[in-house]
Amino acid sequence: MDKLILRRVDQSNEEMILNFGPQHPSTHGVINFLVETDGEVLKRAIPDVGYLHRSIEKIGEIVGYPGFMPYTDRVDYVAAMFANEGYAMAVERLLKLEVPARAQWLRVIANEFCRIASHLVGVGTMTMDIGAFTPFLHGVREREVINDLIEALCGARMTYNYHRIGGVAFDLPEGWRDKALAFLDHFDKFLGEFDRLISFNEIFVKRLANVAVIPGPMAVNYGLVGPNLRGSGVDWDVRRDMPYGAYPNFKFDVPIGKGFFGTTGDCFDRYYVRCLEMAQSSRIIRQALETLPEGEISAKVPRNIKPEAGEALARVESARGEMAYYVVSDGTNKAYRVRVRTGSFSAMCIIEDVSRGLMVADLVALISSLDVIAPEIDR
Amino acid sequence: MPQSVREYTGAIRDTVKSFWHGLSITLSYLARRPTTVQYPDRTPLPVRDMLPPRYRGFLEVDNTICTGCQACERACPIGCIQITLEKDPTNPKQRLVAQFDIDESRCMFCGLCVEPCPTGAIQHTREFEGTHRYIRNLVFRWADPMNPFPVYKVDKTAEYFPRAPLGSLVRQRLETLAWDRPAPEFLPPEPPKPAAAKPAPALKAAPAPTAAAPAAKPAAAAPAAAEAPKAPAANPESK
Numbered sequence: 001m002d003k004l005i006l007r008r009v010d011q012s013n014e015e016m017i018l019n020f021g022p023q024h025p026s027t028h029g030v031i032n033f034l035v036e037t038d039g040e041v042l043k044r045a046i047p048d049v050g051y052l053h054r055s056i057e058k059i060g061e062i063v064g065y066p067g068f069m070p071y072t073d074r075v076d077y078v079a080a081m082f083a084n085e086g087y088a089m090a091v092e093r094l095l096k097l098e099v100p101a102r103a104q105w106l107r108v109i110a111n112e113f114c115r116i117a118s119h120l121v122g123v124g125t126m127t128m129d130i131g132a133f134t135p136f137l138h139g140v141r142e143r144e145v146i147n148d149l150i151e152a153l154c155g156a157r158m159t160y161n162y163h164r165i166g167g168v169a170f171d172l173p174e175g176w177r178d179k180a181l182a183f184l185d186h187f188d189k190f191l192g193e194f195d196r197l198i199s200f201n202e203i204f205v206k207r208l209a210n211v212a213v214i215p216g217p218m219a220v221n222y223g224l225v226g227p228n229l230r231g232s233g234v235d236w237d238v239r240r241d242m243p244y245g246a247y248p249n250f251k252f253d254v255p256i257g258k259g260f261f262g263t264t265g266d267c268f269d270r271y272y273v274r275c276l277e278m279a280q281s282s283r284i285i286r287q288a289l290e291t292l293p294e295g296e297i298s299a300k301v302p303r304n305i306k307p308e309a310g311e312a313l314a315r316v317e318s319a320r321g322e323m324a325y326y327v328v329s330d331g332t333n334k335a336y337r338v339r340v341r342t343g344s345f346s347a348m349c350i351i352e353d354v355s356r357g358l359m360v361a362d363l364v365a366l367i368s369s370l371d372v373i374a375p376e377i378d379r
Numbered sequence: 380m381p382q383s384v385r386e387y388t389g390a391i392r393d394t395v396k397s398f399w400h401g402l403s404i405t406l407s408y409l410a411r412r413p414t415t416v417q418y419p420d421r422t423p424l425p426v427r428d429m430l431p432p433r434y435r436g437f438l439e440v441d442n443t444i445c446t447g448c449q450a451c452e453r454a455c456p457i458g459c460i461q462i463t464l465e466k467d468p469t470n471p472k473q474r475l476v477a478q479f480d481i482d483e484s485r486c487m488f489c490g491l492c493v494e495p496c497p498t499g500a501i502q503h504t505r506e507f508e509g510t511h512r513y514i515r516n517l518v519f520r521w522a523d524p525m526n527p528f529p530v531y532k533v534d535k536t537a538e539y540f541p542r543a544p545l546g547s548l549v550r551q552r553l554e555t556l557a558w559d560r561p562a563p564e565f566l567p568p569e570p571p572k573p574a575a576a577k578p579a580p581a582l583k584a585a586p587a588p589t590a591a592a593p594a595a596k597p598a599a600a601a602p603a604a605a606e607a608p609k610a611p612a613a614n615p616e617s618k
Contacts, residue, residue: 067491141414152431
């Protein structure tokens with residue numbers, strides 16, 4: 001705790017304590033950093049979280065089990081599908097429900113589209129923070145097509161509310177499959193173009209390589225998850241290592257950071273792992289659309305959901321890493337406790353240690369390479 | 380740091396080369412047609428007609444086929460639907476829906492109320508352009524309290540339920556009612572203030588006076604405490 005107390009500033013030096021955010025354009029939402037600097041060099045940056053706290057976990061204890069589903073969209077609004085799925089899976093484990101195969105497949109398709117959309121925003125805003133505006137627009141343009149596809153699937157562009165306890169809400173609309181495949185054909189070409197556009201740009205690489213290196217053991221100690229962990233060279237993916245849903249049926253690689261242009265675990269690795277993951281997501285969607293089984297899209301769920309007393313934990317691989325839902329039931333139709341574990345919060349914890357000795361401009365690169373989403377930190 | 384002149388010029392060459400790679404892609408897009416469309420007047424169709432049929436816009440209730448089962452009210456996680464049923468004084472077996480209010484300003488368009496509806500009376504439309512100067516005008520009253528509508532008797536053998544074209548009812552409301560019309564008055568009139576005059580009683584007093592004013596309809600449909608400080612705990616009357 002005493003780490004958070006600010007040191008006395010030495011006036012004879014050029015030491016300063018500055019507020020970075022909460023309205024800074026490169027903090028990706030409302031996050032405040034207290035930055036101790038000596039000129040241009042950071043002594044440390046202390047994340048001050050809590051500006052977007054909306055007590056979503058508490059709401060989960062007040063509204064019933066099905067009613068909490070739209071609120072999970074708001075946990076992570078850039079990748080809401082995963083938050084939906086994690087909660088649905090946790091309650092299904094409480095109810096001991098078997099989800100039909102078609103619903104599992106539809107979940108995977110929706111999730112992977114959502115992962116591509118989220119990573120496009122992640123890498124797009126990262127290039128924008130570094131100073132390149134055009135790639136962001138290219139990313140958003142592709143994301144717009146995904147948004148249209150998801151809108152046709154479930155009726156909303158950001159707060160999807162697509163998953164239900166026991167399945168999904170809607171089946172694929174007519175002609176959706178062809179549109180999705182046409183988009184994926186275009187998207188695979190787009191990834192190569194995006195690499196030529198910005199990823200291998202000399203200035204971009206120089207800005208990111210060897211900056212803010214997080215070694216593998218340190219990433220594990222701090223509980224980093226998802227692309228941030230894999231960027232540090234740790235080979236861990238919940239989809240592959242703790243399979244859930246329909247994921248065991250698909251072949252995909254888990255890209256890990258190898259120090260593409262510098263040290264393993266630098267900002268460029270975290271960036272490029274996301275680019276590689278998008279290609280894998282596209283691969284998964286193709287397989288899922290090919291092998292989509294027929295059948296029901298939702299299990300038989302009682303209208304008044306009353307699970308037996310107990311607890312359940314469900315882990316999903318969100319776009320920002322492992323997301324866990326912990327639901328405790330006391331036998332009534334409302335949860336006794338809902339707890340969400342998100343990847344962005346642990347990513348914020350590591351900033352204080354990694355930021356020592358960075359330049360102020362590199363702090364922006366570090367924050368954006370961790371791809372934190374403000375509502376996911378506070379919930 | 381570059382160690383030699385060769386390295387130094389090499390870095391410059393690489394930078395210019397990769398710079399040109401990126402710029403050539405940007406330039407290639409200069410000649411293509413733009414992906415953006417000017418809203419709202421340059422779209423080929425009105426935007427609501429270009430949206431997919433599952434789009435979740437404003438809620439619409441067709442009260443000719445509403446069974447008054449209140450399933451939507453129970454399903455709503457925020458409680459923005461308020462339904463009151465009463466008995467028909469002339470025919471005791473007939474129930475009437477005296478109040479069917481949907482506060483569209485609080486609705487989060489999740490679609491959970493649509494799923495349990497037995498007849499499809501409550502549906503999301505593709506209407507989304509609902510700018511209003513006063514937020515209380517967004518409380519849509521689908522039942523007239525002065526003239527309650529009878530509940531629909533479900534025919535078990537019916538193949539489908541005769542529903543008005545989806546969106547027509549909401550569109551009619553949005554088009555006929557001016558966006559800047561005055562906000563509805565509150566009924567019943569404001570109760571006399573308690574002797575101990577607090578500086579801002581509206582927020583604190585919101586839950587309590589519902590019990591204190593028995594003349595009020597049960598549970599305010601839209602407490603609207605934040606935007607209506609002068610009228611604590613009363614029902615909006617949108618007539």
